[in-house]
Amino acid sequence: MTNLLTAHELCAALQLRDLSDPGQGPHAMQILLDEVVEALAPTWECAVDVQRRRPLVAVEDNYDRLGYSSGDIVRDARYSRYAAETVMLRSHTTAGIPPALRRLATDHRHEPAADMLLALPGLCYRRDSIDRLHVGTPHQVDLWRITTARMHDTDLMEMAGLVVEAVLPGARWRAVAAKHPYTETGLQLDVETATGWVELAECGLAAAHVLARAGLNPERWNGLALGMGLDRAVMLRKGVDDIRLLRSADPRIAAQMLDLSRWQSVSAYPSIRRDLSIVTGSADAELLGGAVRTALGAAADDLESMSILSSTPYEQLPSAARARLGLRPDQVNVVLRLVVRPLGGTLTAEQANRLRDDVYAAVHEGPNWEWATRCDA
Known part of the structure; x- marks a missing residue:
């Protein structure tokens, strides 16, 4: 095994x-x-x-x-x-x-x-x-x-x-x-x-x-x-819309998780969006999510979501793109969107970029590394 x-x-x-x-x-x-x-x-x-x-x-x-x-x-x-x-x-x-x-x-x-x-x-x-x-x-x-x-x-x-x-x-x-x-x-x-x-x-x-x-x-x-x-x-x-709230240590949130009364929203911190292109063997959101959680540890809680925007197999990419990515026939090119929104504060653009880079390192399986271009929300 x-x-x-x-x-x-x-x-x-x-x-x-x-x-x-x-x-x-x-x-x-x-x-x-x-x-x-x-x-x-x-x-x-x-x-x-x-x-x-x-x-x-x-x-x-x-x-x-x-x-x-x-x-x-x-x-x-x-x-x-x-x-x-x-x-x-x-x-x-x-x-x-x-x-x-x-x-x-x-x-x-x-x-x-x-x-x-x-x-x-x-x-x-x-x-x-x-x-x-x-x-x-x-x-x-x-x-x-x-x-x-x-x-x-x-x-x-x-x-x-x-x-x-x-x-x-x-x-x-x-x-x-x-x-x-x-x-x-x-x-x-x-x-x-x-x-x-x-x-x-x-x-x-x-x-x-x-x-x-x-x-x-x-x-x-x-x-x-x-x-x-x-x-x-x-x-x-x-009436809670984000599963991360159940474990939040923010006093404004944690105090509301002691009873079953309706959730009262606290001020939401702005989100930051980052898109990145990776090479992977499987465009499976569950597997990618598991790999990211394992790699980031507690920092994964800063991710509100990670979604697949597109998944392109080898045969549908032009030869120049395959060469640039180092894509093999058994791999796909996946474009991921990260939405970063910590529950207890805000991140700087530099911190969000580091988080993006850590996600890239966790899931990119290609020989050529291209750090994603910043994409602000």
Whole structure:
């Protein structure tokens, strides 16, 4: 396996604050999570088991025991963060479900409780694009009802409605078909916002093969499964339009992240735009975003967005341009646009140029280096 995390990268990932964990300081995310759990458990009159599992997980639990195929593209080290051959930083909180089910199957103290809500919140680690809605370390929660009572599609829709109402009271929502390797009758839940429909969560009936692999007899046990992005849920509830605000240390912002009241905008700092032309093997916004976050570290938070303006393959470029770029047939010429807007202050033009140059160094794979021409907004 290639592209294992370095010791520095792993340490930085494990030190990142989990906003969903009360033990790491208060945050609005914890209040919202409590409201969701409190909407489900009393309705079902079931026991609740909140588990905060470690982010380093077995690859088998993250993929194999959930039903992912051996050749699934999400396993690629370009998308997942591997610490070793068999250990990775979880790419979703669903990775905690197989061990949670195994514990349920072997722990005789749970035997009298034939109806259990498993709640597994925490940080996940991915390669993702850079914009106002995405981050490489999102927070998620998996909510699985495991019961001996037979669950049906109507129970799944009830769960969906309870979760949506808890997150966005009174919101219109819809369920569209979706496929997950660990559910049956999979659904994607969208909520209507002022700018259109936005995905909130995904759910389905717990797949029999996941239960069986954990030691729970599917003839007796079944359940409901729902996964939700907590960052997106908090942003929708509070009306926040930039995911970076959830972690901001600016006192004007941080004070508003302690409750679920509507977000009140603070004075915005002006943005600076920089365009640059790079040579790369893949015009994939998620891979490029992951490379930039890794290279810049904390400085990546100064980027409001990084978007692909154009992507031109080798055969569509004139020979002079190919030679100037040093482009190979298996590479593409990508023009990136950076929008630099720190949350806690402003950058000088020189500082913005240095940030642009650092991004260029992180993603440009060509033999010839051409620092981008400044392009002020």
